[in-house]
Amino acid sequence: MDLSNSKIGLLTRTGNRATLPGLVNAHSHAFQRVIRGRTEYRTTNDKDSFWTWREMMYSAAARLTAEDIYDASRMAFLEMALSGITAVGEFHYLNHAPDGSPYDDPNLLAKQVVRAANDVGLRIALLRVAYARAGFEAEPNPRQARFIESDAERFLENVTQLRKDLAAEKAMAWVGVAPHSVRAVPLAYLKQIIAFADNEGLPVHMHVAEQAAEVSACINEYGRSPVALLSTEGLLSERFTAVHAIHVTPKVVRMLADARANVCACPTTERNLGDGIVPIDGYFKEGVRVSLGTDSQVQIDLLEDARELEYHLRLQKMQRAVLAEGVDAKSALAARLFECATVNGGKSINGAAATDETDEPADFFTVDLNDPSLAGAGEDDLLAHIVFSLSKTAVKDVVVGGKRIVEDGHHAQQEEIVERFKALQKKLWG
Numbered sequence: 001m002d003l004s005n006s007k008i009g010l011l012t013r014t015g016n017r018a019t020l021p022g023l024v025n026a027h028s029h030a031f032q033r034v035i036r037g038r039t040e041y042r043t044t045n046d047k048d049s050f051w052t053w054r055e056m057m058y059s060a061a062a063r064l065t066a067e068d069i070y071d072a073s074r075m076a077f078l079e080m081a082l083s084g085i086t087a088v089g090e091f092h093y094l095n096h097a098p099d100g101s102p103y104d105d106p107n108l109l110a111k112q113v114v115r116a117a118n119d120v121g122l123r124i125a126l127l128r129v130a131y132a133r134a135g136f137e138a139e140p141n142p143r144q145a146r147f148i149e150s151d152a153e154r155f156l157e158n159v160t161q162l163r164k165d166l167a168a169e170k171a172m173a174w175v176g177v178a179p180h181s182v183r184a185v186p187l188a189y190l191k192q193i194i195a196f197a198d199n200e201g202l203p204v205h206m207h208v209a210e211q212a213a214e215v216s217a218c219i220n221e222y223g224r225s226p227v228a229l230l231s232t233e234g235l236l237s238e239r240f241t242a243v244h245a246i247h248v249t250p251k252v253v254r255m256l257a258d259a260r261a262n263v264c265a266c267p268t269t270e271r272n273l274g275d276g277i278v279p280i281d282g283y284f285k286e287g288v289r290v291s292l293g294t295d296s297q298v299q300i301d302l303l304e305d306a307r308e309l310e311y312h313l314r315l316q317k318m319q320r321a322v323l324a325e326g327v328d329a330k331s332a333l334a335a336r337l338f339e340c341a342t343v344n345g346g347k348s349i350n351g352a353a354a355t356d357e358t359d360e361p362a363d364f365f366t367v368d369l370n371d372p373s374l375a376g377a378g379e380d381d382l383l384a385h386i387v388f389s390l391s392k393t394a395v396k397d398v399v400v401g402g403k404r405i406v407e408d409g410h411h412a413q414q415e416e417i418v419e420r421f422k423a424l425q426k427k428l429w430g
């Protein structure tokens with residue numbers, strides 16, 4: 001099969017292969033790959049939660065050198081490539097040396113992550129994080145020293161320089177701004193950087209309402225919930241993506257819809273951290289575009305994230321096909337979920353998601369229809385087989401910008417990347 005001549009639609013089928021547009025992972029923290037499997041126990045006699053997990057994540061983040069970040073990121077991006085992901089939005093907040101002092105190049109670590117993605121062959125939106133404080137009336141947390149840029153001007157200078165440097169290198173990369181959360185970025189700072197992004201037409205990503213405690217702290221500080229604050233201050237737009245957006249009311253969902261803002265759900269991480277269930281039915285009803293992210297990298301399987309959107313609601317409501325639109329088309333539900341994993345992600349990170357409308361070189365992947373997870377799929381239910389049941393072993397070729405980065409389920413640098421990552425894990429954990 002000559003992949004360069006394939007027509008890229010939602011799905012084409014030739015012989016024992018189906019071709020699909022590349023998956024877009026809209027929310028990733030690549031370095032968190034190093035804590036996979038190492039936080040699955042209790043650390044306190046009280047309840048373990050997102051907040052106890054976060055302390056463990058911070059302790060790993062504090063120990064990574066620039067080269068370690070490259071190795072950890074390449075491992076995460078390799079796994080993404082092998083699963084059909086062709087572009088990633090990296091929510092990048094490791095900016096400084098472990099003691100909090102800036103590197104000579106304040107974008108050194110961001111560039112390590114970009115280099116890792118491009119070396120693997122992925123497109124990357126480097127969503128550079130602004131992080132000013134531990135929280136409203138909170139004491140500084142020394143474990144956040146690597147993230148902090150307390151000054152909006154300095155942050156914007158660094159963003160501007162990173163854009164110039166990546167353009168000069170002709171990297172397969174672009175820059176967005178990512179105010180970490182309403183907890184970490186006070187309102188004046190937030191307004192300044194979103195005004196900059198609006199002027200420059202950059203994507204804006206922000207963690208919003210992941211935890212109930214974040215919502216109550218915001219109400220304490222501003223008398224409004226995070227989304228109400230963003231909405232009333234005019235900070236939402238169609239370039240804005242609210243990551244998680246779990247603890248929301250129907251009124252808040254409408255605010256996001258009215259502003260044509262996006263939501264990025266990360267269900268495999270959200271279930272791992274006990275965050276809660278994203279009310280996707282409400283977002284779909286109001287026409288909010290929903291994309292997907294692998295976030296903490298506990299699993300890297302965007303189609304698993306896609307099916308969890310539906311499955312979490314089935315468990316909650318004790319119903320089936322909750323997100324299906326009508327009763328006619330058998331693949332309509334799968335198509336809606338697949339759209340979250342592709343086109344919507346591309347719109348959120350402002351990348352070149354492969355669609356029929358774009359002149360950009362195609363990004364796509366193929367799956368083996370003889371893989372045990374897909375065997376026997378019919379014409380009408382093939383997409384439902386792929387969205388609900390595909391094992392990653394079925395992914396065979398992955399092509400980004402016309403270049404084949406995965407061939408017959410294998411990446412050319414796979415062994416070297418894995419060996420270096422194993423050495424890093426040994427150094428970190430013994």
Ligand SMILES: [Zn+2]
Nearest residue numbers: 029091207295
């Ligand atoms: Zn995140």
